[in-house]
Amino acid sequence: MARLHVNGQVVDVEFDDDTPLLWVLREQLGLTGSKYGCGVAACGACTVHIDGMAVRSCVYPASAISEEEQITTIEGLSEDGSHPVQEAWKELDVPQCGYCQPGMIMAVAGMLNSNPEATDEDTDAEITNICRCGTFQRVRRGVQLAKTKM
Amino acid sequence: MTNSISLSRRGFLVSSGAAGLTISFLAGCAGADDNTPAAADLPPNPEVNAWVHIGRDDVVTIRIARSEMGQGTLTGLAQLVAEEIEADWDKVVTEYPTPGENLARNRVWRDFSTGGSQGIRSSHQYVREGAAAARMMMVQAAANEWGVPVGECSVSKGVITHGPSGNELTFGAVAEAASQLEAPSDITLKDPSTWTIVGQPVARLDTADKVTGAQQYGADIVLDGMLLASIKAAPVRNATVASFDASAVEGMPGVVKVMQVGDDAVAVIADTWWRANKALEALPIEWAGGDRFNSADFEAELDEGLTADEAAIGNQGGDVDIAFAEAAQIVEATYNLPFQSHAPMEPMNATALYTEERCEVWCPTQNGEAALAAASRASGLPISQCDVYKQLLGGGFGRRGMSDYVAQAVLIAKEMPGTPIKLQWSREEDQRQGFYHPTTKARVRGALDENGNLTGVNIRISGQSILAGIMPQAIVGGIDIATFQGLASPDNPRTADQSLKYTFPNFRMEHAMRNPPVRPGFWRGVNANQNAIYLECLMDELAVAAGRDPLEFRLAHLQDSPKSAAVLQAVADRSGWGSDDGKHRGLCAFYSFGSYTAACAEVTVDENGQLKIDRIVAATDPGHAVNPQQIEAQVEGSFVYGLSAMLYGNVNFVDGEVQETNFDTYNVMRLSEMPEVETIVMPSGGFWGGVGEPTIAVAAPAVLNAIYAATGNRVRELPLNYRNLREA
Missing domain, CATH: 3.30.365.10 (Aldehyde oxidase/xanthine dehydrogenase, molybdopterin binding domain)
Known part of the structure; x- marks a missing residue:
């Protein structure tokens, strides 16, 4: 039994040592907002925060996370979808199919945590998430809009 | 089915996975709630017609036959309907009828297939006509209520007004009476120059849940007692399963079953997908036959075709x-x-529940009726005893017009009657088993x-x-x-x-x-x-x-x-x-x-x-x-x-x-x-x-x-x- 801090709550959960955080979140904690896209940390659909830093949870063993570390998923980014990135995303209608967007939003929110003044160039360099619908242009605009709401 | 579509199966209850927390919520449809205080004592309104249900709370629920996969057809089709019924756009929500309901109602919603950029261009006429008929029936119902000629009534933003008296009735108040009227035969659509909703850059109807993680995709479905399956089909086209050593993985944590699926695939069923897939990766499988195709060699054949x-x-x-x-x-x-390769972000998946009487499938599909047919074939049950609950697609791009993954999920579920099975492909399987x-x-x-x-x-x-x-x-x-x-x-x-x-x-x-x-x-x-x-x-x-x-x-x-x-x-x-x-x-x-x-x-x-x-x-x-x-x-x-x-x-x-x-x-x-x-x-x-x-x-x-x-x-x-x- 391991103890994790997820979205501000303490949860005790059992999992095999090699289970990636993604599958603990999705299958054992019912937090299905984080998505499986590739399983090899290539697409970013599984992005969550550990202590505010974006990580790709599909290759991050849950057993490597200590009790002190704070895990935040898309469900915990805000209580009501009011995080500046979420607000910007709604305003610009960023998502198309939307499957990659929880990961995209968490990646962007993580970037803005460490770099609140992120430019388009920063976004291009740091956000390597895959979106097959092709929302990139609105993602770029969304980052700049979110900055104004922080 | 004359009332609002039953949401009991597609607004599924969600409960715990293999261990840990139990969460439950109802992914329902606002349109069928009828939960305003004044309406609380009344039964829900029946639908006005197949395209539109209007609650006593005036919420307009528009039925969308085509599949939403990011392209925005759900919002666009809703705009067409809202335009012709003169709805208040702020009160519009949408829902999918099921392919089974479509068949049971003599295909009242016509084609569910979503491809070829056809969502709007091949359905706009009958969709708008259905909506216009609903509007005409509601105006007629209001005129009947007032005992005035229809020609003295106008309609705007969900409110019908009798000009001479200034009386007003909302759609929600007349929807039940309207549903009893004969559908009009002479329908005139609005002239495009008078459109107020079509042609406008309105916000999508499906964005809010996509930014909070609340949007459920097929991959996210959880049903009570559900088990998870990962599958590997022959990596070579037209090869078949020769043998596999189930004993090598049957003792692995969480593994419930190892089984062949059809001639060419093997699946592992476990209490979590991670465990199922891990066991599948460890499972020794021998394949027989198949086309040992080399794309590099094929260039010569293409060159020959050039001349x-x-x-x-x-x-x-x-x-x-x-x-x-x-x-x-x-x-x-x-x-x-x-x-x-299509490579949609959401790898193929389908969740199936089979009993001797019924087969139900929850899946992202571009072709709900083909998925239904596949479920019927794979289950061996008549199509009337099957249904498909379409989920929003995490990308389609044409791949989800095929129903191979639906048939696989049903074949697995058929071996475990009464247990819901969610089949989730790995990305690798998605890439290997493309069209x-x-x-x-x-x-x-x-x-x-x-x-x-x-x-x-x-x-x-x-x-x-x-x-x-x-x-x-x-x-x-x-x-x-x-x-x-x-x-x-x-x-x-x-x-x-x-x-x-x-x-x-x-x-x-x-x-x-x-x-x-x-x-x-x-x-x-x-x-x-x-x-x-x-x-x-x-x-x-x-x-x-x-x-x-x-x-x-x-x-x-x-x-x-x-x-x-x-x-x-x-x-x-x-x-x-x-x-x-x-x-x-x-x-x-x-x-x-x-x-x-x-x-x-x-x-x-x-x-x-x-x-x-x-x-x-x-x-x-x-x-x-x-x-x-x-x-x-x-x-x-x-x-x-x-x-x-x-x-x-x-x-x-x-x-x-x-x-x-x-x-x-x-x-x-x-x-x-x-x-x-x-x-x-x-x-x-x-x-x-x-x-x-x-x-x-x-x-x-x-x-x-x-x-x-x-x-x-x-x-x-x-x-x-x-x-x-x-x-x-």
Whole structure:
């Protein structure tokens, strides 16, 4: 039994040592907002925060996370979808199919945590998430809009 | 079923997975709540008709038959309905009827299939008529209530008003009475000039839950007592399972069952998907037979097709042989394009629950009725005892028009009656078990006279027929007419919306069908994607050979298609085509899926031959533009899809096995490669063209032509893979 801090709550959960955080979140904690896209940390659909830093949870063993570390998923980014990135995303209608967007939003929110003044160039360099619908242009605009709401 | 559709099965209760927390919530539909205090004591309103339910709380629930996969059809179709019923857009929600309900009601919602950019263009008429009928019935019901002539009543934003008295009734108050009335037979649709919702850049109806993680996809479904399955089908086409050693993994944590699925697949069922997939990866499986296809070797067969005596002729005019015989100059080139995988972000999945009496499936599908048929076949139950609950798709791009994964889920569930089974493919399985966009080559030729006038065009495509692979009944006289998308004749009703818009004095479009043992599929944009490269790069090569401006050269042959000329001129004007600013630009115009599209790309190629796509100006004329901001989104996204293919897309088969099994080897475009796309939506009205696909065709040719402008080198083999473009 391991103890994790997820979205501000303490949860005790059992999992095999090699289970990636993604599958603990999705299958054992019912937090299905984080998505499986590739399983090899290539697409970013599984992005969550550990202590505010974006990580790709599909290759991050849950057993490597200590009790002190704070895990935040898309469900915990805000209580009501009011995080500046979420607000910007709604305003610009960023998502198309939307499957990659929880990961995209968490990646962007993580970037803005460490770099609140992120430019388009920063976004291009740091956000390597895959979106097959092709929302990139609105993602770029969304980052700049979110900055104004922080 | 005369009342509101039962939501009990698709608004599923969610409970715990294998261990840990228990969460439950009801993913319901606001439209059926009828929960305002005043309405609390009354039974819910019946539907007005198949297209519209209006609650006593005035919430308008619009039934959407087509599948939403990101393209925005759900919002666009809802706009069409809301427009004709004169709804208050702020009170509109949507729901999917099920394919089973459609069959039970004599297909009242008609076709569920969602592909070919058909969502709106092939259903707008009957969808709007259904909505208009609902409005007329509600106005009639209000007039009856007041005992006044219908002609004295007007309707706006969900409120019916009797002019002389000023009396008002909301839709919610008359919906029940309206539902009892005969449907009108004489329906007049609104004139487009009076539209207030259609044509507006309204926000999508499905965004809010997509930014909070609340949006449920097929992959997210949890049912009580559900088990998880991971599957591996033969990695080589037409191979079968020879044997597998279940005992090697049966003792692994969480594993419940190891089973063969059909002739060619093995699945592991466990309490979590992670455990199921881990056991599957450890499971020894032996395969037998199969086609040990090598895509590298197949090039020789494609080359043979380029000059073979026999070829289907899809479209021709004049005498192209004389044109070439008498030409002062001939331009000839060979283009070579590889296999592509759809690679939607959500790998294939389906959840099935089988009992001896009933089979139910929850799945993302572009073709709900085909999924239902697949569930019936796989379960062995009559179709009336099956149903499919469609989920929002995490991408489709044509892949989810197929139902192979649905049948697999049902075959597994059938072995475990009463236990819901969620089958989730790994990304690797998704890449290996595709219906791939075919590889083709083309020999493109153009004839010029001594004055640089184009006298003949001949395109010989050599490659796989998609229809021969998956819809052989659509092959007529040995010709796959879809192969000629964008090059086809306007006189054939099957190809009028995919026809050649240039006027050439002499031309012949040919296809030498060469079918490899690879499953082909409709891949967003389909054959327009390669045909636009073949035609529009040839036009660029010809313009250069003729010493003419590529814009002027194209416009000179678009005299019979002013709409094509208009989109091309629009991108040229906006981009600064012809200006002396040192930028390198390339053009493309193409017509497909009933819409006129054009692009101008601006690129930089550095001294090391590295490409940067700086800017795209794109124009589209889809006739009626239902939601301009969503059209812009589709145009922007089309460049990501089309340029991903141009830059990276390539599926190689070695000894029958796909080599690119994940995004680390099947690379796609990222943000840093995304050019700024300026979209010009220029609806000329009077027709309904597609939006989701047609722009993809113009993406690669515009960039390839710009690369030529920058370097003097032609790229004729894709993917580009950032090779040195300074090397010829």
